[in-house]
Amino acid sequence: MVSKSLFDNTETAFALKSDSELERAYFLFKMIANEPLVRIGTAATKLALNMHLPVEGLIRSTVFDHFCGGVNEKDCMSTVDSLEEAGVSSVLDYSVEGKEEEKQFDATMEKIIDLTRFAKNKSAMPFSVFKPTGLGRFKIWQKVTEGATLSEAEQGEWERIKQRYHHVCKVAQECNIALLIDAEESWMQGAADGLCEEMMEIYNKETPIVFNTLQCYRWDRFEYLKELHKRAKAKGYLLGFKVVRGAYMEKEHDRAEDKGYPTPICASKSATDENFNTVTDYILTHLSDISLFLGTHNEVSSYLAMETMETESLSKSDGRIWFGQLYGMSDHISFNLAKEGYNVAKYIPFGPVKDVMPYLIRRAEENTSVAGQTSRELTLLKREKERRKL
Numbered sequence: 167m168v169s170k171s172l173f174d175n176t177e178t179a180f181a182l183k184s185d186s187e188l189e190r191a192y193f194l195f196k197m198i199a200n201e202p203l204v205r206i207g208t209a210a211t212k213l214a215l216n217m218h219l220p221v222e223g224l225i226r227s228t229v230f231d232h233f234c235g236g237v238n239e240k241d242c243m244s245t246v247d248s249l250e251e252a253g254v255s256s257v258l259d260y261s262v263e264g265k266e267e268e269k270q271f272d273a274t275m276e277k278i279i280d281l282t283r284f285a286k287n288k289s290a291m292p293f294s295v296f297k298p299t300g301l302g303r304f305k306i307w308q309k310v311t312e313g314a315t316l317s318e319a320e321q322g323e324w325e326r327i328k329q330r331y332h333h334v335c336k337v338a339q340e341c342n343i344a345l346l347i348d349a350e351e352s353w354m355q356g357a358a359d360g361l362c363e364e365m366m367e368i369y370n371k372e373t374p375i376v377f378n379t380l381q382c383y384r385w386d387r388f389e390y391l392k393e394l395h396k397r398a399k400a401k402g403y404l405l406g407f408k409v410v411r412g413a414y415m416e417k418e419h420d421r422a423e424d425k426g427y428p429t430p431i432c433a434s435k436s437a438t439d440e441n442f443n444t445v446t447d448y449i450l451t452h453l454s455d456i457s458l459f460l461g462t463h464n465e466v467s468s469y470l471a472m473e474t475m476e477t478e479s480l481s482k483s484d485g486r487i488w489f490g491q492l493y494g495m496s497d498h499i500s501f502n503l504a505k506e507g508y509n510v511a512k513y514i515p516f517g518p519v520k521d522v523m524p525y526l527i528r529r530a531e532e533n534t535s536v537a538g539q540t541s542r543e544l545t546l547l548k549r550e551k552e553r554r555k556l
Protein backbone atom coordinates (compact mmCIF):
# COMPACT_ATOMS: atom_id res chain seq x y z
CA MET A 167 0.00 0.00 0.00
CA VAL A 168 1.25 3.44 -0.90
CA SER A 169 1.32 5.56 2.26
CA LYS A 170 -0.35 8.95 1.72
CA SER A 171 1.75 10.46 4.49
CA LEU A 172 5.06 9.60 2.83
CA PHE A 173 5.72 13.21 1.82
CA ASP A 174 5.03 14.55 5.33
CA ASN A 175 8.43 13.55 6.64
CA THR A 176 10.26 16.90 6.85
CA GLU A 177 13.27 15.44 8.62
CA THR A 178 14.09 13.38 5.52
CA ALA A 179 13.02 16.18 3.19
CA PHE A 180 15.44 18.75 4.64
CA ALA A 181 18.20 16.48 5.97
CA LEU A 182 20.74 18.16 3.67
CA LYS A 183 19.89 21.68 4.87
CA SER A 184 21.73 23.30 7.75
CA ASP A 185 19.71 25.49 10.12
CA SER A 186 20.86 28.64 8.35
CA GLU A 187 20.00 27.20 4.92
CA LEU A 188 16.58 26.34 6.27
CA GLU A 189 16.14 29.94 7.46
CA ARG A 190 17.25 31.29 4.09
CA ALA A 191 14.84 29.04 2.22
CA TYR A 192 12.00 30.14 4.53
CA PHE A 193 12.80 33.81 4.01
CA LEU A 194 13.02 33.34 0.24
CA PHE A 195 9.68 31.55 -0.12
CA LYS A 196 8.07 34.18 2.09
CA MET A 197 9.34 36.87 -0.28
CA ILE A 198 8.26 35.15 -3.48
CA ALA A 199 4.83 34.41 -2.07
CA ASN A 200 4.25 38.14 -2.34
CA GLU A 201 2.99 38.78 -5.88
CA PRO A 202 3.55 42.56 -6.10
CA LEU A 203 7.04 42.09 -4.69
CA VAL A 204 7.86 39.47 -7.33
CA ARG A 205 6.49 41.70 -10.10
CA ILE A 206 8.43 44.74 -8.98
CA GLY A 207 11.52 42.71 -8.08
CA THR A 208 11.56 41.00 -11.50
CA ALA A 209 11.29 44.27 -13.41
CA ALA A 210 13.88 46.00 -11.20
CA THR A 211 16.32 43.08 -11.52
CA LYS A 212 16.03 43.00 -15.32
CA LEU A 213 16.65 46.75 -15.46
CA ALA A 214 19.56 46.62 -13.03
CA LEU A 215 21.27 43.81 -14.95
CA ASN A 216 20.79 45.63 -18.27
CA MET A 217 22.30 48.75 -16.72
CA HIS A 218 25.22 46.68 -15.41
CA LEU A 219 24.45 47.67 -11.82
CA PRO A 220 26.21 45.48 -9.25
CA VAL A 221 23.20 43.33 -8.28
CA GLU A 222 24.66 39.91 -9.11
CA GLY A 223 25.89 39.38 -5.56
CA LEU A 224 22.43 39.99 -4.18
CA ILE A 225 20.82 37.64 -6.72
CA ARG A 226 23.41 34.97 -6.02
CA SER A 227 22.95 35.00 -2.29
CA THR A 228 19.14 34.77 -2.59
CA VAL A 229 17.25 33.15 -5.47
CA PHE A 230 20.27 31.97 -7.45
CA ASP A 231 21.89 29.90 -4.71
CA HIS A 232 18.54 28.41 -3.77
CA PHE A 233 17.47 27.33 -7.27
CA CYS A 234 20.83 26.83 -9.04
CA GLY A 235 23.90 24.67 -8.53
CA GLY A 236 26.36 27.42 -9.46
CA VAL A 237 27.74 29.37 -12.40
CA ASN A 238 29.55 26.38 -13.87
CA GLU A 239 29.45 22.60 -13.66
CA LYS A 240 32.35 22.48 -11.19
CA ASP A 241 30.30 24.51 -8.69
CA CYS A 242 27.54 21.90 -8.93
CA MET A 243 29.66 18.90 -7.98
CA SER A 244 29.35 19.25 -4.21
CA THR A 245 25.55 19.37 -4.65
CA VAL A 246 25.64 16.31 -6.93
CA ASP A 247 27.67 14.44 -4.31
CA SER A 248 25.46 15.31 -1.37
CA LEU A 249 22.29 14.47 -3.31
CA GLU A 250 23.85 11.14 -4.21
CA GLU A 251 24.38 10.37 -0.53
CA ALA A 252 20.64 10.79 -0.06
CA GLY A 253 19.96 8.47 -3.00
CA VAL A 254 18.96 11.26 -5.38
CA SER A 255 20.49 11.58 -8.86
CA SER A 256 21.27 14.84 -10.65
CA VAL A 257 20.49 16.23 -14.07
CA LEU A 258 22.88 19.11 -14.71
CA ASP A 259 20.97 21.66 -16.75
CA TYR A 260 22.98 24.36 -18.56
CA SER A 261 20.22 26.92 -18.28
CA VAL A 262 21.47 29.72 -20.48
CA GLU A 263 18.46 31.01 -22.42
CA GLY A 264 17.55 33.51 -25.12
CA LYS A 265 20.77 33.32 -27.16
CA GLU A 266 20.66 34.10 -30.86
CA GLU A 267 24.10 33.48 -32.30
CA GLU A 268 25.49 30.41 -34.03
CA LYS A 269 28.69 30.39 -31.99
CA GLN A 270 26.62 30.35 -28.79
CA PHE A 271 24.60 27.37 -30.06
CA ASP A 272 27.83 25.55 -30.85
CA ALA A 273 29.18 26.38 -27.39
CA THR A 274 25.99 25.06 -25.76
CA MET A 275 26.26 21.87 -27.83
CA GLU A 276 29.86 21.42 -26.69
CA LYS A 277 28.82 21.97 -23.09
CA ILE A 278 26.10 19.28 -23.35
CA ILE A 279 28.54 16.88 -24.99
CA ASP A 280 31.18 17.49 -22.29
CA LEU A 281 28.61 16.93 -19.55
CA THR A 282 27.38 13.76 -21.23
CA ARG A 283 30.91 12.38 -21.47
CA PHE A 284 31.51 13.31 -17.84
CA ALA A 285 28.22 11.65 -16.81
CA LYS A 286 29.35 8.38 -18.40
CA ASN A 287 31.64 7.80 -15.42
CA LYS A 288 29.40 9.34 -12.78
CA SER A 289 26.54 7.05 -11.78
CA ALA A 290 24.76 9.90 -9.96
CA MET A 291 24.23 11.64 -13.33
CA PRO A 292 22.14 9.25 -15.46
CA PHE A 293 20.72 11.96 -17.77
CA SER A 294 21.77 14.90 -19.89
CA VAL A 295 19.35 17.65 -20.83
CA PHE A 296 18.91 20.55 -23.23
CA LYS A 297 16.37 22.96 -24.63
CA PRO A 298 15.66 23.07 -28.39
CA THR A 299 16.28 26.85 -28.38
CA GLY A 300 19.67 26.19 -26.77
CA LEU A 301 20.77 24.71 -30.11
CA GLY A 302 19.05 27.04 -32.58
CA ARG A 303 17.22 30.32 -33.00
CA PHE A 304 13.60 30.48 -31.80
CA LYS A 305 12.56 32.08 -35.13
CA ILE A 306 13.87 29.11 -37.12
CA TRP A 307 11.98 26.64 -34.92
CA GLN A 308 8.88 28.75 -35.33
CA LYS A 309 9.16 29.03 -39.12
CA VAL A 310 9.64 25.29 -39.52
CA THR A 311 6.67 24.66 -37.21
CA GLU A 312 4.54 27.01 -39.33
CA GLY A 313 5.69 25.35 -42.56
CA ALA A 314 7.05 28.71 -43.80
CA THR A 315 9.58 28.84 -46.63
CA LEU A 316 13.10 29.32 -45.30
CA SER A 317 15.58 31.60 -47.03
CA GLU A 318 18.86 30.02 -48.10
CA ALA A 319 20.58 31.33 -44.97
CA GLU A 320 17.76 30.03 -42.75
CA GLN A 321 17.89 26.64 -44.46
CA GLY A 322 21.58 26.57 -43.52
CA GLU A 323 20.71 27.37 -39.90
CA TRP A 324 18.10 24.60 -39.82
CA GLU A 325 20.60 22.08 -41.21
CA ARG A 326 23.10 23.11 -38.53
CA ILE A 327 20.44 22.62 -35.81
CA LYS A 328 19.87 19.09 -37.13
CA GLN A 329 23.61 18.41 -37.14
CA ARG A 330 23.88 19.61 -33.53
CA TYR A 331 21.03 17.28 -32.54
CA HIS A 332 22.73 14.35 -34.27
CA HIS A 333 26.03 15.15 -32.62
CA VAL A 334 24.55 15.33 -29.11
CA CYS A 335 22.38 12.22 -29.57
CA LYS A 336 25.28 10.21 -30.98
CA VAL A 337 27.49 11.04 -27.97
CA ALA A 338 24.61 10.23 -25.60
CA GLN A 339 24.19 6.87 -27.29
CA GLU A 340 27.93 6.13 -27.12
CA CYS A 341 27.96 7.01 -23.41
CA ASN A 342 24.63 5.25 -22.75
CA ILE A 343 23.28 8.40 -21.09
CA ALA A 344 19.61 9.23 -21.62
CA LEU A 345 18.99 12.65 -23.12
CA LEU A 346 16.02 14.72 -21.94
CA ILE A 347 14.88 17.35 -24.45
CA ASP A 348 12.78 20.08 -22.85
CA ALA A 349 9.56 21.40 -24.38
CA GLU A 350 8.91 25.10 -24.94
CA GLU A 351 6.24 27.32 -26.53
CA SER A 352 3.67 25.55 -28.75
CA TRP A 353 4.39 27.78 -31.74
CA MET A 354 7.90 26.37 -32.04
CA GLN A 355 7.31 22.94 -30.52
CA GLY A 356 5.98 21.27 -33.71
CA ALA A 357 9.43 21.43 -35.31
CA ALA A 358 11.08 20.32 -32.05
CA ASP A 359 8.74 17.30 -31.84
CA GLY A 360 9.41 16.41 -35.48
CA LEU A 361 13.17 16.55 -35.06
CA CYS A 362 13.03 14.64 -31.80
CA GLU A 363 11.02 11.89 -33.51
CA GLU A 364 13.72 11.64 -36.19
CA MET A 365 16.31 11.25 -33.44
CA MET A 366 14.30 8.63 -31.55
CA GLU A 367 13.91 6.62 -34.74
CA ILE A 368 17.68 6.52 -35.17
CA TYR A 369 19.02 6.41 -31.59
CA ASN A 370 16.27 4.57 -29.68
CA LYS A 371 16.43 1.23 -31.50
CA GLU A 372 17.84 -0.74 -28.55
CA THR A 373 17.39 1.51 -25.52
CA PRO A 374 15.47 4.75 -25.01
CA ILE A 375 18.31 7.28 -25.27
CA VAL A 376 16.29 10.26 -26.52
CA PHE A 377 13.38 11.53 -24.40
CA ASN A 378 10.99 14.21 -25.64
CA THR A 379 8.77 16.23 -23.26
CA LEU A 380 4.97 16.17 -23.15
CA GLN A 381 3.39 19.32 -21.68
CA CYS A 382 0.07 18.08 -20.36
CA TYR A 383 -1.46 21.56 -20.05
CA ARG A 384 -1.86 21.10 -23.82
CA TRP A 385 -5.10 19.24 -24.51
CA ASP A 386 -3.70 17.67 -27.69
CA ARG A 387 -0.84 15.78 -26.02
CA PHE A 388 -2.55 12.49 -25.17
CA GLU A 389 -3.63 12.02 -28.80
CA TYR A 390 -0.12 12.96 -29.92
CA LEU A 391 1.36 10.35 -27.58
CA LYS A 392 -0.95 7.59 -28.83
CA GLU A 393 -0.28 8.45 -32.48
CA LEU A 394 3.46 8.52 -31.94
CA HIS A 395 3.28 5.24 -30.05
CA LYS A 396 1.65 3.64 -33.11
CA ARG A 397 4.28 5.08 -35.46
CA ALA A 398 7.17 4.03 -33.21
CA LYS A 399 5.81 0.49 -32.93
CA ALA A 400 5.39 0.24 -36.68
CA LYS A 401 8.93 1.45 -37.29
CA GLY A 402 10.46 -0.52 -34.41
CA TYR A 403 11.91 2.04 -32.04
CA LEU A 404 11.42 2.90 -28.37
CA LEU A 405 10.01 6.10 -26.91
CA GLY A 406 11.11 8.07 -23.88
CA PHE A 407 9.03 10.89 -22.42
CA LYS A 408 9.45 13.45 -19.73
CA VAL A 409 5.90 14.24 -18.64
CA VAL A 410 5.26 17.71 -17.22
CA ARG A 411 2.31 20.07 -16.92
CA GLY A 412 3.96 23.00 -18.74
CA ALA A 413 5.60 26.28 -17.81
CA TYR A 414 4.42 28.81 -20.42
CA MET A 415 0.69 28.95 -19.76
CA GLU A 416 0.24 32.73 -19.62
CA LYS A 417 2.31 33.27 -22.76
CA GLU A 418 0.26 30.61 -24.55
CA HIS A 419 -3.06 32.22 -23.57
CA ASP A 420 -1.85 35.72 -24.47
CA ARG A 421 -0.62 34.74 -27.91
CA ALA A 422 -3.75 32.71 -28.73
CA GLU A 423 -5.92 35.65 -27.77
CA ASP A 424 -3.76 38.10 -29.65
CA LYS A 425 -3.73 36.06 -32.86
CA GLY A 426 -7.32 34.83 -32.51
CA TYR A 427 -6.85 31.06 -32.40
CA PRO A 428 -8.16 28.65 -29.74
CA THR A 429 -5.82 28.34 -26.80
CA PRO A 430 -3.82 25.09 -26.83
CA ILE A 431 -4.15 24.96 -23.02
CA CYS A 432 -6.67 22.76 -21.15
CA ALA A 433 -9.78 24.60 -19.98
CA SER A 434 -8.95 24.36 -16.27
CA LYS A 435 -6.31 23.26 -13.80
CA SER A 436 -8.29 20.10 -13.09
CA ALA A 437 -8.44 19.31 -16.83
CA THR A 438 -4.64 19.65 -16.95
CA ASP A 439 -4.34 17.41 -13.89
CA GLU A 440 -6.57 14.79 -15.48
CA ASN A 441 -4.62 14.93 -18.74
CA PHE A 442 -1.32 14.62 -16.84
CA ASN A 443 -2.52 11.60 -14.88
CA THR A 444 -4.00 9.93 -17.98
CA VAL A 445 -0.77 10.37 -19.94
CA THR A 446 1.26 9.06 -16.97
CA ASP A 447 -0.99 6.01 -16.63
CA TYR A 448 -0.81 5.29 -20.35
CA ILE A 449 2.98 5.24 -20.22
CA LEU A 450 3.13 3.20 -17.01
CA THR A 451 0.95 0.56 -18.68
CA HIS A 452 3.06 0.53 -21.89
CA LEU A 453 6.52 0.46 -20.37
CA SER A 454 7.82 -2.13 -22.77
CA ASP A 455 7.62 0.57 -25.46
CA ILE A 456 7.83 3.86 -23.53
CA SER A 457 10.02 5.00 -20.63
CA LEU A 458 8.95 7.69 -18.22
CA PHE A 459 10.54 10.68 -16.49
CA LEU A 460 7.77 12.18 -14.37
CA GLY A 461 8.66 15.85 -13.86
CA THR A 462 6.29 17.15 -11.23
CA HIS A 463 5.94 18.79 -7.83
CA ASN A 464 2.35 17.66 -7.55
CA GLU A 465 1.84 15.28 -4.64
CA VAL A 466 -1.41 13.76 -5.92
CA SER A 467 0.09 12.93 -9.32
CA SER A 468 3.15 11.44 -7.61
CA TYR A 469 0.99 9.26 -5.34
CA LEU A 470 -1.15 8.17 -8.31
CA ALA A 471 1.95 7.13 -10.26
CA MET A 472 3.19 5.16 -7.25
CA GLU A 473 -0.19 3.45 -6.98
CA THR A 474 -0.22 2.50 -10.65
CA MET A 475 3.29 1.09 -10.26
CA GLU A 476 1.99 -1.02 -7.39
CA THR A 477 -1.09 -2.23 -9.28
CA GLU A 478 1.09 -3.13 -12.25
CA SER A 479 3.47 -4.99 -9.89
CA LEU A 480 6.39 -2.83 -10.97
CA SER A 481 9.50 -2.58 -8.86
CA LYS A 482 10.04 0.82 -7.19
CA SER A 483 13.48 0.93 -8.76
CA ASP A 484 12.35 -0.09 -12.26
CA GLY A 485 14.93 1.58 -14.52
CA ARG A 486 12.23 2.72 -16.97
CA ILE A 487 10.58 5.00 -14.40
CA TRP A 488 12.06 8.16 -12.91
CA PHE A 489 10.57 10.88 -10.76
CA GLY A 490 12.05 14.36 -11.19
CA GLN A 491 11.84 17.66 -9.35
CA LEU A 492 13.66 20.96 -9.76
CA TYR A 493 16.52 21.81 -7.42
CA GLY A 494 15.25 24.04 -4.62
CA MET A 495 11.68 22.82 -4.85
CA SER A 496 9.62 19.98 -3.39
CA ASP A 497 12.41 18.30 -1.47
CA HIS A 498 9.72 16.54 0.56
CA ILE A 499 8.77 14.60 -2.59
CA SER A 500 12.30 13.94 -3.88
CA PHE A 501 13.99 12.76 -0.69
CA ASN A 502 11.08 10.75 0.66
CA LEU A 503 10.63 8.97 -2.69
CA ALA A 504 14.35 8.21 -2.85
CA LYS A 505 14.32 6.87 0.72
CA GLU A 506 11.51 4.50 -0.32
CA GLY A 507 13.68 3.18 -3.16
CA TYR A 508 12.18 4.99 -6.18
CA ASN A 509 14.42 6.44 -8.90
CA VAL A 510 14.59 10.20 -8.35
CA ALA A 511 16.56 12.96 -10.04
CA LYS A 512 16.82 16.66 -9.42
CA TYR A 513 17.26 19.10 -12.32
CA ILE A 514 20.16 21.32 -11.24
CA PRO A 515 20.31 24.47 -13.37
CA PHE A 516 23.60 26.29 -13.71
CA GLY A 517 25.12 29.11 -15.75
CA PRO A 518 26.13 32.77 -15.46
CA VAL A 519 23.70 34.69 -13.24
CA LYS A 520 22.49 37.02 -16.01
CA ASP A 521 21.85 34.15 -18.43
CA VAL A 522 19.81 32.02 -16.02
CA MET A 523 17.53 34.96 -15.12
CA PRO A 524 14.67 33.81 -17.43
CA TYR A 525 14.73 30.46 -15.59
CA LEU A 526 14.79 32.14 -12.16
CA ILE A 527 11.94 34.46 -13.10
CA ARG A 528 9.82 31.46 -14.21
CA ARG A 529 10.48 29.81 -10.83
CA ALA A 530 9.59 32.96 -8.89
CA GLU A 531 6.40 33.48 -10.91
CA GLU A 532 5.45 29.82 -10.65
CA ASN A 533 5.81 29.92 -6.88
CA THR A 534 3.75 33.07 -6.72
CA SER A 535 0.90 32.16 -9.03
CA VAL A 536 0.38 28.44 -8.44
CA ALA A 537 -2.30 28.11 -5.82
CA GLY A 538 -1.04 26.29 -2.77
CA GLN A 539 2.53 25.84 -4.03
CA THR A 540 4.33 28.43 -1.94
CA SER A 541 2.22 27.96 1.09
CA ARG A 542 3.06 24.27 0.97
CA GLU A 543 6.82 24.95 0.78
CA LEU A 544 6.48 27.47 3.59
CA THR A 545 4.41 25.14 5.74
CA LEU A 546 6.94 22.35 5.35
CA LEU A 547 9.91 24.61 6.10
CA LYS A 548 8.14 26.01 9.14
CA ARG A 549 7.29 22.54 10.38
CA GLU A 550 10.91 21.44 10.03
CA LYS A 551 12.16 24.56 11.84
CA GLU A 552 9.82 23.75 14.72
CA ARG A 553 10.80 20.09 14.74
CA ARG A 554 14.47 21.06 15.03
CA LYS A 555 13.76 23.43 17.92
CA LEU A 556 12.26 20.53 19.84
Ligand SMILES: Cc1cc2nc3c(=O)[nH]c(=O)nc-3n(C[C@H](O)[C@H](O)[C@H](O)COP(=O)(O)OP(=O)(O)OC[C@H]3O[C@@H](n4cnc5c(N)ncnc54)[C@H](O)[C@@H]3O)c2cc1C
Binds near residue numbers: 379381383413460492
Ligand atom coordinates in the same frame (compact mmCIF):
# COMPACT_ATOMS: atom_id res chain seq x y z
C1 LIG B 1 12.02 17.95 -13.61
C2 LIG B 1 11.16 18.96 -14.29
C3 LIG B 1 11.37 19.26 -15.64
C4 LIG B 1 10.56 20.23 -16.28
N1 LIG B 1 10.71 20.45 -17.62
C5 LIG B 1 9.85 21.27 -18.27
C6 LIG B 1 9.87 21.42 -19.68
O1 LIG B 1 10.69 20.83 -20.40
N2 LIG B 1 8.97 22.26 -20.26
C7 LIG B 1 8.02 22.94 -19.53
O2 LIG B 1 7.19 23.66 -20.11
N3 LIG B 1 7.99 22.82 -18.19
C8 LIG B 1 8.86 22.00 -17.55
N4 LIG B 1 8.78 21.87 -16.19
C9 LIG B 1 7.87 22.75 -15.38
C10 LIG B 1 6.49 22.16 -15.33
O3 LIG B 1 5.92 22.21 -16.61
C11 LIG B 1 5.55 22.90 -14.38
O4 LIG B 1 5.54 24.27 -14.67
C12 LIG B 1 5.86 22.77 -12.92
O5 LIG B 1 6.45 21.55 -12.62
C13 LIG B 1 4.57 22.91 -12.09
O6 LIG B 1 3.68 21.85 -12.35
P1 LIG B 1 3.51 20.57 -11.39
O7 LIG B 1 3.28 19.34 -12.18
O8 LIG B 1 4.66 20.55 -10.48
O9 LIG B 1 2.14 20.75 -10.61
P2 LIG B 1 1.14 21.84 -10.10
O10 LIG B 1 1.88 22.83 -9.28
O11 LIG B 1 0.02 21.10 -9.52
O12 LIG B 1 0.59 22.51 -11.42
C14 LIG B 1 0.86 23.77 -11.88
C15 LIG B 1 0.74 23.70 -13.39
O13 LIG B 1 -0.63 23.38 -13.76
C16 LIG B 1 -0.96 24.05 -14.96
N5 LIG B 1 -2.09 24.96 -14.68
C17 LIG B 1 -2.20 25.86 -13.66
N6 LIG B 1 -3.37 26.54 -13.72
C18 LIG B 1 -4.02 26.09 -14.82
C19 LIG B 1 -5.25 26.44 -15.45
N7 LIG B 1 -6.05 27.38 -14.95
N8 LIG B 1 -5.60 25.78 -16.58
C20 LIG B 1 -4.81 24.81 -17.11
N9 LIG B 1 -3.63 24.44 -16.56
C21 LIG B 1 -3.22 25.07 -15.44
C22 LIG B 1 0.28 24.83 -15.39
O14 LIG B 1 1.01 23.99 -16.27
C23 LIG B 1 1.04 25.02 -14.08
O15 LIG B 1 2.44 25.16 -14.29
C24 LIG B 1 9.55 20.91 -15.54
C25 LIG B 1 9.36 20.59 -14.19
C26 LIG B 1 10.13 19.64 -13.57
C27 LIG B 1 9.85 19.32 -12.14
